[in-house]
Amino acid sequence: MTHISVEVNGKTYERDVDPRLLLVHFLREELELTGTNIGCETSLCGACTIHMDGKTVKSCTQLAVQADGSSITTIEGLSTDGKLHPLQEAFWEKHGLQCGYCTPGMIMAACGLLEDNPDPSEQQIRHGLKGNLCRCTGYHNIVKAVQYAAELMRAGNPEGGK
Amino acid sequence: MYPARFEYYRANTLQEAIHLLQQHSGAKLLAGGHSLIPIMKLRLAQPPVLIDIGRISELSGVMKTDGRLRIGSLTTHAMLAASEAVKKHCPILAEAAGQIADPAVRNKGTIGGNLAHADPGSDLPAVTLALDGVIHITGRDGDRQVNASDFFLDLLTTDLKPEEVLTAVELPALEERTGSCYLKFEHPASGYAVCGAAAIVALGGDESCERAGLCFNGVTATPYRASAVTEALAGQNLEDATIDQAVTEHLSIDDPMGDTYASGPYRVELAKVYSKRALKTARDRARS
Known part of the structure; x- marks a missing residue:
């Protein structure tokens, strides 16, 4: 297990993760942020697109351990104060x-x-x-x-x- | 789809990466992960150890010195496509990098990973070969350099040894009166090149062709250099008919790849069409 610290939608999470855990599974299953969908799982369809350190990234093609120390925004983090983006x-x-x-x-x-x-x-x-x-x-x-x-x-x- | 289990180490410096590679037999380097992670998810690769070099800052970025561009291996495709230095001195590289897959993939995929993986449908190998690039490699015994023409050995196989790190790619800055063009017929689903043509044309004072380069992705197992075509163009005035004739008469590829999407002979036909278009565009850019 590898210890990671990731900021997601402004909140910092620390977890011990299996290195083979994909970032999209980390978001959905560990953090229960299920807004990010899993589509093709082959980096083609883009259903799992998130922002990592301000850049769009396909979270099915990243390991959670690669996100250590980064700042992530998911669809859940786009609206502010109950107001839609x-x-x-x-x-x-x-x-x-x-x-x-x-x-x-x-x-x-x-x-x-x-x-x-x-x-x-x-x-x-x-x-x-x-x-x-x-x-x-x-x-x-x-x-x-x-x-x-x-x-x-x-x-x-x-x-x-x- | 989960990759098979592996041990994970992060290297913070190049020396750490080299040290970890010596310690762990069978280890693979992880940079952007956009070639390696997909094949690990499909279980086509099951390395026991991954060494993450993605944060080694000394391996990222573009530097210009003495008429050459030195591009760190961790430079992403998005950085290449946006770099003012690349657009000015090596526009064909920016043009090709901007056509790789899609914006999210370009934000993560790196030039070093792309060349080391050596997928025949990738866009950068033929561009690197057409530019006569030099690949910089570091291993336990120090640094070495390999010409692009000696780097790509076979399908997904390069001269890079398992315990070495590809650190940079060195390319010549294109001079005045030199035009270049990368043009591809892409697979509509994957975006990989079914045929990608990289053309470079340098004009002399009398408008004739001083030097030309023409290489293809996607047609053969390794990037293919069409020397016979460019030799036929040397010294010629590059009218459309001259280019058409040189390609028609001198482009012959004996062992093209084929698959269910595009047969070998079809890829060769594409190579003819795309090389004519790419050479003419490169010529027009050299003139302007």
């Missing part, structure tokens, strides 16, 4: 989901995209979300939701939504 609001408003399984990863990836580029074109959004698959094929409204969130964030929260 602009991306959450936009996915709701523009119906950017059908079954909803890809949504947490899609929102975390979109969040990383908008931090790098606050005003992306449709093509840049599609390119930036390349690593996130929606099996309902609801991409049309997902793109609209990201565009709407970008508008909201530029208008009201220039620093981005985190």
Whole structure:
């Protein structure tokens, strides 16, 4: 067992973990943060996307021990004071989901995209979300939701939504 | 999907990593983990020991000295694609790194891991070969350097010994009047190159081709250098027809890989089409 200390959504957790424990299982099973989904398990689908030290990462392709000392944000950490993050609001408003399984990863990836580029074109959004698959094929409204969130964030929260 | 059990050690310096490699036979190095962890989850690899080198800061970053770029092995694909020094002096590397997989993968995957894993569908091996890169390696007995042309030995096999660490890649800064282009036909699901063409064109004062480089990913087990094509282009004025003719007449790949997605002969056809396009784009960039 290896001792790790990880800050998740602003709270520090210390645990002894088996080195082979994947980060996504650590989040879901150890910390009971089940908002991060497990999809393909082969780093293709992006359902498990989180932020690690400010960068989007697929948590199925990281070991929990690699996250030692890092700061992680999951979908549960996006809203503040009971207020939805602009991306959450936009996915709701523009119906950017059908079954909803890809949504947490899609929102975390979109969040990383908008931090790098606050005003992306449709093509840049599609390119930036390349690593996130929606099996309902609801991409049309997902793109609209990201565009709407970008508008909201530029208008009201220039620093981005985190 | 869990990897098989292994012991985990973290190295904080290069020397610690070398020391741990000597202590633990069969150990594998873990950097970004985006080649190693997937194959461990599939149980295609079951190393008894992992040595995590991901935090050795001396192995990360881009340095320019004397017309060369030295890129630390832990430099991520995202860092390569965003680096002003890489974009200015080695634009083909930034172009290729920006096409690897997706943004989340690029945030973790490293150039050293990519080259050491030597997947034939990876994007960086042919680029490194086309640039005549030099691979820096450190082991128990000190440092050594290997030319990219001698580094890739076979499918997933390189000149790197089990007890050595790939520390950096050294590339020439491209000069004025030199254009480059990386273009790939990617597998629509995995993003790996079914055929990736890396082309470099250096023009002389009279607009003729002074030097050219052309290498492919995805077509053969190791990155393939199309020397016959570039030799035919040397000294020529690079009109479209000249490039088309050189590729048609001189590109012949005897032992292409094939799978259920793309047969060997199909990959060779792709190589012809993509090398023409990549060479013409590189030429246009050299002229502008």
